[in-house]
Amino acid sequence: MKRKTFSKIFILVLIFAASLFFQSLICFCENTNSGIENFYRANFLYEQTQYTEAIKQYEALIEKGLVSANLYYNLGNSYFKKGDLGKAILYYERAKRLAPRDIDLESNYAYARSLIKAKITEQRPLWFVHITGKLFAKLTMDELTLFIFFLYIAIVSSIILGLYLKFMKPYTRFLLIIFGIMLILGVFALGARICCHYADAIIVKEAEAKFEPFERGTTHFVLSEGMKVSIRSSKDGWAKVKRIDGKIGWVNQSFLERI
Amino acid sequence: MNKLKINYLVCILLLGVSLCYADDVKFEVTTDKDKVSLGQSVKLNFSFYGLQNIPAPQAPQIENFQTRYLGPSTRVSIINGKVSSSITHTYTLLPFKTGAFTIGPFSVNYKGDVYASKPIQLEVVEGPLEELPWSLDREQEAELKDRIFLVLEVEKTNVYLNELVPLTVKLYVQNLTVRDIQYPQFKREGFSMEEFQEPRQYQQVIGRVLGGVLYDVIEFKTNIFAIKTGKFMLGEAQLSCNLIVKKERRKRQRSRAQDFFGGFFDDFFSGDAFEDFFAGYETYPLTLESAQIPMTVVDLPREGKPAEFDGAIGDFKFELEAGPQELKVGDPITLRMIIEGEGNFNTVRSPQLSSQEGFKVYDPQATLKDNKKIFEQVLIPTTENVKKIPKITFSFFNPKKENYETIAKGAIAIKVAKLEKEEGFRMVGMPGVELTPLKEEILGRDIAYIKESAGKLKRKGAYLYKNKGFLLFQAIPLLTLVVLLVTHKKRERLKTDIPYARWLHAPKKARKGFNKAKALLESNNAHAFYEVVFKTLQEYLGDKLHLPTGGITASIVDDILEPKGIAQEILKILKEIFSECDMARYAPSEFSQIQMLGSLEKLEEIINYLEEQKL
Incomplete structure (x- = not known):
């Protein structure tokens, strides 16, 4: 008697949770079309080479809380045409997070970056970070999350199959090792991605990085417009940033914008 | 272990069989027919009687025949308790010639013993072909x-x-x-x-x-x-x-x-x-x-060899085209030298300009179409003083006429204009020959155009890894896994741990017995009722204590249950119920429904108590 009720409750919980999951997924994937007219108006303005007006329209859409890769891309283009390289790269970076496999975006991003004044060679991160970063570079954060999720399901189901199907037993360990390694890599990459997500910023105006978070501090190095930095900490409107070559200094937060 | 022994036994038996019959081995060669028509095949059988394991002898080489191995067939027959075995290796014979042939004798060497056969006769005839009219008067052997x-x-x-x-x-x-x-x-x-x-x-x-x-x-x-x-x-x-x-x-x-x-x-x-x-x-x-x-291969004759000869052999025609014929200094002229005819085009090389003065000359490009080889060469006049493209000669050896021939074409008159001053002289490369690096191709560089559609709009900052529903869902597979693991463990234990299985199933069985007793109570069948009550109690206690069910009597109350710290009241009730059962089962005393109900209640009380105590 007791066991039957237990299994019934268990199945109910399962169904409930599954429905919750799909509901959330549906909500998540839902297309919102309110405010789409801003986008088309902005495209028209861009065609008329009225880039400042176009930017206003695009940004109005963002203020409504709606974003898309194409929107960021078009904003990047508008800023680029206006001559604002820092902002252009900022928006290309934002677009890249949503559409890492877009060819137009890649080419524009590469071109914009080639226009950055100071050429600084990048300090290579640790090999492990580098490889995992490269491995999943072409996946968006959501795709990566789903990838990890499916690996997790695969691990659970291979354990269960190993328990109940005798012929699966010899392969279970092998499968578990493979899925496990992939899962670890995926989780690591996702972690790194989330870290970068909040730390990375783009210099929007040419700035000087100082040794101390004060205006009177000695200048340590120069940050050109469009450069990518990662924010370590911040204090009184100053951010401690690390340049791609590894140099660290303080810069006024008004010169940079988080991606 | 057993299997191994059997294998040995089989081996020894087989060895015995082959040893037994090795003595009277007979070898015989037969064909399936003794007359065959050309183009048909004959089966040649090598039969070994009294042997089963002889490998196929190599396909015998017989003159005027092609042989091919088809395969073995073995046979074992037992007649009146006498075992005979044989193997036949079959070949096919394809005759190449008509006539009467003697095939063999054949001999086969196996494990030191030589087996020989008698020769056999085979006749190969023309067969149905004889009937064809044109072969009627032919006498020679058809091969x-x-x-x-x-x-x-x-x-x-x-x-x-x-x-x-x-x-x-x-x-x-x-x-x-x-x-x-x-x-x-x-x-x-x-x-x-x-x-x-x-x-x-x-x-x-x-x-x-x-x-x-x-x-x-x-x-x-x-x-x-x-x-x-x-x-x-x-x-x-x-x-x-x-x-x-x-x-x-x-x-x-x-x-x-x-x-x-x-x-x-x-x-x-x-x-x-x-x-x-x-x-x-x-x-x-x-x-x-x-x-x-x-x-017989001979070299080309020395005498009469022209100076321009460059190895071409065949019967050729030579045509020359050039264009444009009016141009400026530095512009390219394309020469087309067409060599047409029959011969070895591998030996045809580009004819040479008799003079290169006033020109920058590029290497010719050759294309070969059937019976036509075209050389395209680019010339660039370097001064306006050039008035013509010089003569071009082509020499070849004509093997049909067995002499050398020379064809000269040109010169072609051209008009080369002076360059206007501001243009300045520049050398124009031959189109397609000079490699232009890809970077040079980009005249202006700009970004790609904006996207026409907004694409999939989503809430800013909405990421799947932050989605509560998604995160909550992660618990489900884990929960399922835990539940399945626990049930699997339990099932495994039930399979191997018999005391546990009995202990676990005891209350269920007791519940069944109890219900059965209840039904008997309603039908007022005292004897059967107490039978069931006694049995239920016996099974329940037996399962719980992991004892043989038949051995459960009132005596276990003192011997086993008392040391386990069971309450005295329960022990007393247990004793009462056992004695009631005994009375009902062995003494023909009458029991009222009320008494039976009392016994049933006692039974329930005992089981509930023991379940609570987790005995």
Whole structure:
């Protein structure tokens, strides 16, 4: 008697949770079309080479809380045409997070970056970070999350199959090792991605990085417009940033914008 | 262990059998028929009686026959308790020639013993072919060689170095089915060969006009040219194909009328479709060889060799075109030198300008079309003083006329204009020849155009890894896994741990007995009722304490349950119920329904108590 009720409750919980999951997924994937007219108006303005007006329209859409890769891309283009390289790269970076496999975006991003004044060679991160970063570079954060999720399901189901199907037993360990390694890599990459997500910023105006978070501090190095930095900490409107070559200094937060 | 023993036993038995019968081994060679028509095969059987494990002897080499191993067949028979075994290795014989033949004697050497057979007679006749009208007056031996053969032909045998010689390989087939014909190959020391053209197929009569034989001919054509001087043997050409031989030919009585229609009916009834259905056929791989051809290669004559001669051999025409003919200094002129004709184009090299003065000259580009080689060369005049493109001569050796020929074309007049001052002189490269690096191609660089559609709009900052529903869902697979693991563990334990299984199932069984007793109570059957109550109690206690059910009596109350710290009241009730059961079962005393109800309640009380105590 007791066991039957237990299994019934268990199945109910399962169904409930599954429905919750799909509901959330549906909500998540839902297309919102309110405010789409801003986008088309902005495209028209861009065609008329009225880039400042176009930017206003695009940004109005963002203020409504709606974003898309194409929107960021078009904003990047508008800023680029206006001559604002820092902002252009900022928006290309934002677009890249949503559409890492877009060819137009890649080419524009590469071109914009080639226009950055100071050429600084990048300090290579640790090999492990580098490889995992490269491995999943072409996946968006959501795709990566789903990838990890499916690996997790695969691990659970291979354990269960190993328990109940005798012929699966010899392969279970092998499968578990493979899925496990992939899962670890995926989780690591996702972690790194989330870290970068909040730390990375783009210099929007040419700035000087100082040794101390004060205006009177000695200048340590120069940050050109469009450069990518990662924010370590911040204090009184100053951010401690690390340049791609590894140099660290303080810069006024008004010169940079988080991606 | 047991299996191993049995294996040994079988081995020893088998060894015994083979040893037993090794003494009276008989070897016999037989054919399935003693008369066969040309084109048909005969089965040759090597039978060993009293042996089963002798391997197939190598296919015997018999003159005028092709042999092929078909396979073994073994037989064991027991007659009146006497065991006899035999193995027969079967070969097929395909005769190449008509006549009477003696095959064998054969001898086989096996494990030191030599087995010999008697020779056998086999007659090969022309078979049904004799009936064909044109073969009636033929007396000579018909050989397979006459019905399928290969001929290698060249147009001439005395050739010059590098001269192109047409070569033909012909396959003649008469009234045989041949398949899977490969391209011929031949030894060609000192010669280089072009690829074979598509083979041509036609029919040809060989021999006298009336007595001639009609052959199907497959002709392969190509060109060869000598690369060394000296005397060489060309060939022999080899060609592989498969001969299709009918296994059983249906014997047909042919009337004169059928003879009249001759080939038509023959072809019709022996068509492939009929063969496939009614008669099996066998495939024999056949390699045909042609005769050799002696070749003599000589060098080109020294005398009369023009200075411009550059090795070209053949019969050619030479044309020259140039354009544009009016241009400015630095503009390119394209020369087209067309060499057309028959000969070895490998030897044809670009004709040379007699003078390069006033021009910058680029290397020519050659294109070869059938019987035409075109050289395109770019010239750029460097001064306006150039008035013509100089003469171009082309020399070649004509092997038909056996002399050298020279054709001169040009000069072609051109008008070269001066450059206007501001233009300045610049050398224009030949289009397509000079490599332009990709970077140079980009005239202006700009970003790609904006996207026309907004794409998938989503809430800013909405990421799947932050989605609560998604995160909550992660618990489900884990929960499922835990539940399944626990149930699996439990099931495994139930399988192996019998006391546990009994302990676990005791209350369920007790519940069943209780319900049964309740039903009996309602029907007022005291005897059966107490029987059930007693049994239920016995089984319950037996399962719980892991004791044999039959041994549970009132005595266990003192012996086992009391030391376990069971309350005295319960022990008392247990004793009461046991005694009530005994009374009801063995003494014919009457029990009222109320008493029975009391007993049932007692039973329930005991079970509930013991369940609570988790005995």
